[in-house]
Structures are given as C-alpha cells and as structure tokens.
Amino acid sequence: MKVNGIPTRTIWSVDHGQAIGIIDQTKLPFEFKKETLRDWRQVREAIATMKVRGAPLIGIAAAWAMVLAIRDNAQDDLIHEVRSELIATRPTAVNLQWAVDHLVKKVMPLPAKDRLPVAYREAEEMTQANVLANRAIGTHGAKIIAELYAKKREPVNILTHCNAGWLATVDYGTALSAVYIAFEQGIPLHVWVDETRPREQGLLTAWELAGVGIPHTVIADNAGGHLMQHREVDAVIVGADRITAIGDVANKVGTYLKALAAKDMDVPFYVAAPSSTIDWTIQDGKHGIEIENRSGDELRFIRGLDKKGHLADIRLMDAQTNVENPAFDVTPARLVTGIITERGVCAPEFLTRLFPEGARKHAR
Ligand code: MRU
Numbered sequence: 127m128k129v130n131g132i133p134t135r136t137i138w139s140v141d142h143g144q145a146i147g148i149i150d151q152t153k154l155p156f157e158f159k160k161e162t163l164r165d166w167r168q169v170r171e172a173i174a175t176m177k178v179r180g181a182p183l184i185g186i187a188a189a190w191a192m193v194l195a196i197r198d199n200a201q202d203d204l205i206h207e208v209r210s211e212l213i214a215t216r217p218t219a220v221n222l223q224w225a226v227d228h229l230v231k232k233v234m235p236l237p238a239k240d241r242l243p244v245a246y247r248e249a250e251e252m253t254q255a256n257v258l259a260n261r262a263i264g265t266h267g268a269k270i271i272a273e274l275y276a277k278k279r280e281p282v283n284i285l286t287h288c289n290a291g292w293l294a295t296v297d298y299g300t301a302l303s304a305v306y307i308a309f310e311q312g313i314p315l316h317v318w319v320d321e322t323r324p325r326e327q328g329l330l331t332a333w334e335l336a337g338v339g340i341p342h343t344v345i346a347d348n349a350g351g352h353l354m355q356h357r358e359v360d361a362v363i364v365g366a367d368r369i370t371a372i373g374d375v376a377n378k379v380g381t382y383l384k385a386l387a388a389k390d391m392d393v394p395f396y397v398a399a400p401s402s403t404i405d406w407t408i409q410d411g412k413h414g415i416e417i418e419n420r421s422g423d424e425l426r427f428i429r430g431l432d433k434k435g436h437l438a439d440i441r442l443m444d445a446q447t448n449v450e451n452p453a454f455d456v457t458p459a460r461l462v463t464g465i466i467t468e469r470g471v472c473a474p475e476f477l478t479r480l481f482p483e484g485a486r487k488h489a490r
Pocket residue numbers: 179180181182287288289290291294295300301327364365366367377378453
C-alpha cells in the first residue's frame with residue numbers, strides 16, 4: 127500500500143540482510159521515526175518493548191532476528207538459544223513461534239556454513255507471503271462490508287479494537303485490510319476505533335485511517351456496548367494473536383467484552399487473521415493459550431505530549447497501587463461469526479475444512 131506516495135512497509139532488509147529497518151511504533155502517532163537494527167539482540171529488544179508489535183509483524187521481525195543471529199554464529203547451540211529467547215519475548219502471539227520454527231526447520235538440516243543464505247531466503251519469502259496473505263484477507267473481508275452496504279445503502283459502521291492495520295503486519299493489516307479494500311472499492315464506511323488502553327493501539331489505527339482519509343471516530347474502550355445497543359455498529363472486525371483449531375480467539379484484552387455485546391445485539395463479529403495465527407495444537411483457548419502479563423507501569427503511566435510538545439509518560443497513580451495488566455483475552459468460538467483468512471471466510475468450526483493440512487498435522 128502507499129499513503130501520500132510513501133509505501134506502508136513496517137519492516138525491510140538493509141544491505142542484503144546485514145540489518146533490518148523498522149518504524150519505532152512507540153513514538154506514533156506523534157513522531158514517525160525509522161530505526162535500523164543491526165544485531166538480533168536489538169530486534170529482540172524492539173519486539174519486547176513494542177517498537178514493533180502486532181502478531182504478524184513480530185513473527186516476521188523474529189525471522190529477521192534469526193537471520194542476523196545466524197550471520198554471526200550459525201552453530202546449533204546458538205540457533206536454539208536465540209530461538210528460545212525470541213519466543214519468550216511475547217508469548218501469546220503464535221506467529222512469533224511459527225515464524226522462528228519455520229526458519230529453524232529449514233536451516234537445521236544444513237551444515238552451518240550453508241545456513242545463512244537459506245535463512246535469508248526464508249525470511250524474505252515469509253515477508254512477501256505476509257503481504258499477499260493480508261491483501262487476500264482484505265479482499266475477502268471487503269465482500270462482507272459490501273454485503274452490509276448492499277442491505278443498508280448507508281455508510282457501514284465497523285467497530286475495531288486495538289490495531290490490526292498495516293502497522294501490525296508487514297503491510298495492509300488484517301482487520302483493517304478489509305476496511306482499506308472496501309474503501310478502495312468505493313463502499314461508504316465509517317470506523318469506530320476503540321482507544322485500547324493501556325497501550326493506546328487505537329491511536330495507531332486512527333493515525334492509519336487518517337492517512338488514507340477513511341472516516342473514523344475514536345471511542346473509549348467501554349463505549350462499544352452502548353453503540354451496539356443503539357444500532358450504531360453494523361459489524362465488529364478485529365485481528366487475532368492466536369486462534370485455536372476450534373476457533374477460540376486470543377486478541378487484545380477487551381475483545382471478549384466486545385464479542386459478548388455483539389452477540390447480545392446480533393451484531394456480526396468477525397476475526398481477520400492469516401493462517402500463521404492458527405495454532406493447530408490447541409483446542410481450548412481459555413486454558414491452552416498463555417496470556418502475556420505486561421508491566422503494571424503501562425497502567426500507572428499514560429504516554430502523550432507534554433505542554434512543550436515533547437513525548438512524556440504522565441503518572442496516573444502512585445507506585446504502590448496494585449495493578450494487573452493482562453495484555454490479551456480469549457473470545458470463545460461460539461461468539462465468533464466468521465474468521466476471515468487468506469483462503470476465505472468460514473465459521474470457526476470449519477477452520478479445519480479451509481486448512482485441512484493444518485488439521486492433519488495436528489492429528490499426527
Ligand atoms: O500487543 P500488540 O499491540 O502486539 O497486539 C496486537 C493485537 O492484539 C491486535 O489486536 C491484532 O489483532 C493482532 S495483530 C494483527
């Protein structure tokens with residue numbers, strides 16, 4: 127995608143894999159700052175501190191971290207150590223583990239001296255594949271939005287939570303890819319953007335939508351239920367960090383409450399994600415998915431511009447206040463209308479029909 131002629135790429139290889147370029151997302155929406163990471167440890171740090179974030183993007187970033195690590199030392203021990211360290215940074219999004227394991231599986235059978243070019247090629251391929259998958263997700267999702275418009279003949283109101291846009295992926299996004307493609311096709315729409323405390327990923331969504339001129343309104347995280355009761359939402363579309371084989375969905379904390387309100391008000395609730403987000407080894411998401419617990423400081427402080435226009439963390443409560451900060455929650459499959467993947471849209475219980483190879487692997 128392009129915004130004002132500038133490609134919407136979140137990650138790129140520098141000097142043929144000698145380093146990678148990223149956008150420091152902790153500075154958005156106030157400052158657009160690119161950064162070059164030259165070492166796998168810098169990439170690990172960028173993932174842990176959420177300079178790069180979003181399930182598909184952290185997977186690709188981790189794959190490039192493996193390339194940088196193998197460049198420095200392609201021995202088995204080092205590869206296993208880096209793999210574990212990367213996977214530990216963010217435990218909920220399965221894309222990270224998927225990408226690292228995919229790359230490790232390709233290089234391990236080779237002698238150490240032959241590993242780097244293969245690792246590089248695999249990382250390149252995964253990067254490109256993510257763009258294609260997201261574009262396909264957008265095309266399938268846009269059909270849903272077009273159908274809603276055909277019934278209503280007025281702008282379609284979509285509610286989204288967190289940021290599942292191009293910033294969360296290599297390009298296009300997942301949930302927002304559907305919005306972008308529907309908008310490209312001329313379907314009138316408007317997006318309700320959940321603020322998404324405590325990391326305010328909704329502001330990234332608003333920033334993305336503003337960039338292409340899509341009408342949107344930021345709302346407090348608790349406003350969605352009220353809007354649904356008053357028929358102001360035609361569909362909820364969110365991304366995912368991990369989907370189980372039966373369609374339970376882990377996504378940014380607060381998603382579950384939106385799904386409950388949507389069920390109560392008969393509002394369709396869609397989840398958009400590439401197949402790399404499906405964890406075929408798990409059925410029951412509530413018990414099987416590890417939920418990342420992040421620092422309480424994310425609640426104790428809020429980031430914004432101070433009076434002088436400098437980025438600053440403003441304290442909201444004193445250091446003694448007890449806080450709990452689970453970053454994700456699990457929405458059970460029974461609340462999900464459909465999962466939008468690169469292969470098409472299906473009810474959660476039919477995921478295995480859409481991806482029989484995934485299901486087969488799981489059965490083994
Ligand atoms: O903690 P983040 O910002 O990495 O989490 C991202 C999300 O949970 C998004 O909602 C998203 O749906 C997954 S990425 C497309």
